[in-house]
Amino acid sequence: MKKMIFSLFILSILLMMSSCSAAPSYDIVTTMYPQYDFAKQIVGDKMTIHQIIPPGAEVHEYEATSQDMVTIKEAKLFIYTSTSIDTWIKDPSTIGGTNTIVMNLSKHYTPVDYPYAMNLSADEIAANAIHFWTDPANAVQLIQAIVEQIVLIDPANELYYRQNALDYINQINALSQEMMDYFTSPTYLGSTIYFAGHNALGSLASRYGLFIVPLFEEFKPDADLTSSELITFTNEVKDAGTHYLFIEDLALPKAANTIKDQLALDGYNLTLLKLYAFENVSTTDFEGHVTYLELLQRDFDQLKLALATT
Numbered sequence: 072m073k074k075m076i077f078s079l080f081i082l083s084i085l086l087m088m089s090s091c092s093a094a095p096s097y098d099i100v101t102t103m104y105p106q107y108d109f110a111k112q113i114v115g116d117k118m119t120i121h122q123i124i125p126p127g128a129e130v131h132e133y134e135a136t137s138q139d140m141v142t143i144k145e146a147k148l149f150i151y152t153s154t155s156i157d158t159w160i161k162d163p164s165t166i167g168g169t170n171t172i173v174m175n176l177s178k179h180y181t182p183v184d185y186p187y188a189m190n191l192s193a194d195e196i197a198a199n200a201i202h203f204w205t206d207p208a209n210a211v212q213l214i215q216a217i218v219e220q221i222v223l224i225d226p227a228n229e230l231y232y233r234q235n236a237l238d239y240i241n242q243i244n245a246l247s248q249e250m251m252d253y254f255t256s257p258t259y260l261g262s263t264i265y266f267a268g269h270n271a272l273g274s275l276a277s278r279y280g281l282f283i284v285p286l287f288e289e290f291k292p293d294a295d296l297t298s299s300e301l302i303t304f305t306n307e308v309k310d311a312g313t314h315y316l317f318i319e320d321l322a323l324p325k326a327a328n329t330i331k332d333q334l335a336l337d338g339y340n341l342t343l344l345k346l347y348a349f350e351n352v353s354t355t356d357f358e359g360h361v362t363y364l365e366l367l368q369r370d371f372d373q374l375k376l377a378l379a380t381t
């Protein structure tokens with residue numbers, strides 16, 4: 072009998088250890104950073120949130136792990152971006168557990184007309200739709216949609232969540248209005264900037280009547296770039312007379328450095344500035360709890376710097 076009690080004791084210790092070593096579960100799980108930040112601003116400390124794509128990682132090439140699938144199953148709310156970006160989601164109906172609300176973020180906004188009408192090509196419109204969260208007018212709708220799902224999970228704190236969502240929306244709208252006033256002033260309306268990355272910020276640019284010339288339309292590693300593409304782009308930058316070239320936050324600026332070095336040979340100086348597409352954030356920014364709002368402010372500051380001195 073004593074032996075049996077002892078074995079039961081060992082068994083219960085082992086069970087406790089195994090439950091401790093299992094991955095923690097979270098109330099809300101997201102693929103990418105924008106929805107991670109939106110949900111976090113709404114719930115504060117009242118719920119736990121986890122972003123499965125690690126900070127600093129490239130979102131377009133991410134493949135979920137089997138551990139990610141378990142984490143999603145245990146969540147109350149799972150928010151992915153779209154099947155165009157989260158390409159590992161082949162069949163959304165198979166994702167999550169029986170109690171998981173699965174939210175496809177791309178289905179929760181209606182494009183708002185751009186006040187400064189511009190002729191966008193079909194390619195540009197398609198790229199804008201893929202990176203829909205970069206337009207603050209869409210971000211506001213996404214926050215409104217996310218708070219509705221959060222209220223379903225935890226109705227007891229409804230007022231708190233709605234107030235947080237409203238406060239965040241008001242801050243984003245205020246900054247967005249400031250950007251609108253600046254970029255659509257007679258001095259800057261229709262300005263063009265050059266971006267040595269993929270066409271991730273088209274919808275942000277379109278909102279404020281700006282033009283962004285990207286190095287390539289769709290995401291692809293620098294290695295796939297042809298030298299003629301690079302030469303054409305370098306000449307465009309020089310012909311435009313700008314001394315600022317924007318680069319992505321997380322990709323190594325190999326192409327941008329090549330362009331910079333090439334132009335330096337002609338005595339033409341180029342300064343590289345980051346433009347945030349909010350797809351993901353660096354480990355440092357993630358640990359510093361950077362917000363979508365703060366990154367939008369950084370974009371505004373960098374764009375102002377480039378335009379004011381062009």
Ligand SMILES: [Zn+2]
Binds near residue numbers: 350
């Ligand atoms: Zn992208």
